[in-house]
Amino acid sequence: MRRHAPPRKKRAQVADGPELKIDITEKRFNVLPVPLYEDLHIEVPAGQVLALVGPSGIGKSSLLRLVAGIDTDYDGTITIAGTPAKDAPPPGFVFQDSRLLPWLTAIQNIEAVNPAISRDQARAMLARVGLDGFADAFPHQLSGGMQRRVALARAFSVNSRLLLLDEPFVSLDRHLVSGLQKVLLDLMANETPTAILVTHLPDDAALLADRAIVLDGRPARVVADISFESRRGARDPQELQRLTQLLSAYSEEKAL
Numbered sequence: 335m336r337r338h339a340p341p342r343k344k345r346a347q348v349a350d351g352p353e354l355k356i357d358i359t360e361k362r363f364n365v366l367p368v369p370l371y372e373d374l375h376i377e378v379p380a381g382q383v384l385a386l387v388g389p390s391g392i393g394k395s396s397l398l399r400l401v402a403g404i405d406t407d408y409d410g411t412i413t414i415a416g417t418p419a420k421d422a423p424p425p426g427f428v429f430q431d432s433r434l435l436p437w438l439t440a441i442q443n444i445e446a447v448n449p450a451i452s453r454d455q456a457r458a459m460l461a462r463v464g465l466d467g468f469a470d471a472f473p474h475q476l477s478g479g480m481q482r483r484v485a486l487a488r489a490f491s492v493n494s495r496l497l498l499l500d501e502p503f504v505s506l507d508r509h510l511v512s513g514l515q516k517v518l519l520d521l522m523a524n525e526t527p528t529a530i531l532v533t534h535l536p537d538d539a540a541l542l543a544d545r546a547i548v549l550d551g552r553p554a555r556v557v558a559d560i561s562f563e564s565r566r567g568a569r570d571p572q573e574l575q576r577l578t579q580l581l582s583a584y585s586e587e588k589a590l
């Protein structure tokens with residue numbers, strides 16, 4: 335007997351295409367004799383963590399500012415889920431320094447970026463970054479590593495589809511870095527945001543990212559685009575070492 339095929343499920347009304355699409359024709363700073371970027375095109379699928387690496391001064395932080403819609407002075411388009419970056423909801427942003435508001439406590443710093451968050455949710459977020467019991471501490475009462483933890487908690491509390499991390503562990507001691515890497519990996523395992531991680535640490539990228547893009551030259555161009563076969567969070571020590579070595583080779587080769 336001939337069976338009827340089951341009715342086809344309706345496709346979800348979600349826009350196809352990359353979550354983040356960067357198409358920069360040209361970006362200039364007047365102080366630079368040549369453009370910072372020319373014909374720079376990067377697409378990031380939803381849920382992917384993209385590590386952005388390259389020599390100091392190449393334009394990694396500047397790119398995050400364009401994606402965040404903080405700097406709109408460029409030719410081209412950047413869209414987040416199809417919306418121009420300048421009109422998109424603000425991303426979670428971790429800056430090179432923690433940039434906590436010094437007059438607010440840890441929990442108030444979190445509430446400041448998301449007024450809709452409940453006190454319990456904000457406390458739970460602080461607990462997830464290992465700061466249970468420090469909700470009412472002011473930034474000056476926290477160590478550098480603890481301040482970075484608050485900054486991570488704050489970025490995730492924005493509840494954005496997009497997370498921008500600008501050297502989140504720069505100038506911290508090595509032993510603090512590995513603790514924070516684990517915190518970030520754990521946060522990204524649950525929330526799975528689309529993220530750009532600017533880092534000069536090859537092991538950061540090997541541990542935390544799904545893909546790495548190397549920028550080089552002036553104007554800056556993508557000189558390598560490496561998709562990692564294994565998934566972040568599921569890499570064994572050998573795989574981590576292999577990826578770290580691969581990315582270190584690029585860093586050494588490309589150091590200015």
Ligand SMILES: Nc1ncnc2c1ncn2[C@@H]1O[C@H](COP(=O)(O)OP(=O)(O)OP(=O)(O)O)[C@@H](O)[C@H]1O
Pocket residue numbers: 363364365366370388389390391392393394395396397
């Ligand atoms: N607001 C600005 N005005 C003028 N020039 C700027 C501005 N911001 C950045 N630049 C220049 O743009 C270039 C790229 O700077 P950017 O901070 O993006 O580099 P980077 O790759 O993030 O460097 P690092 O790894 O050292 O943080 C540098 O030459 C810098 O001097």
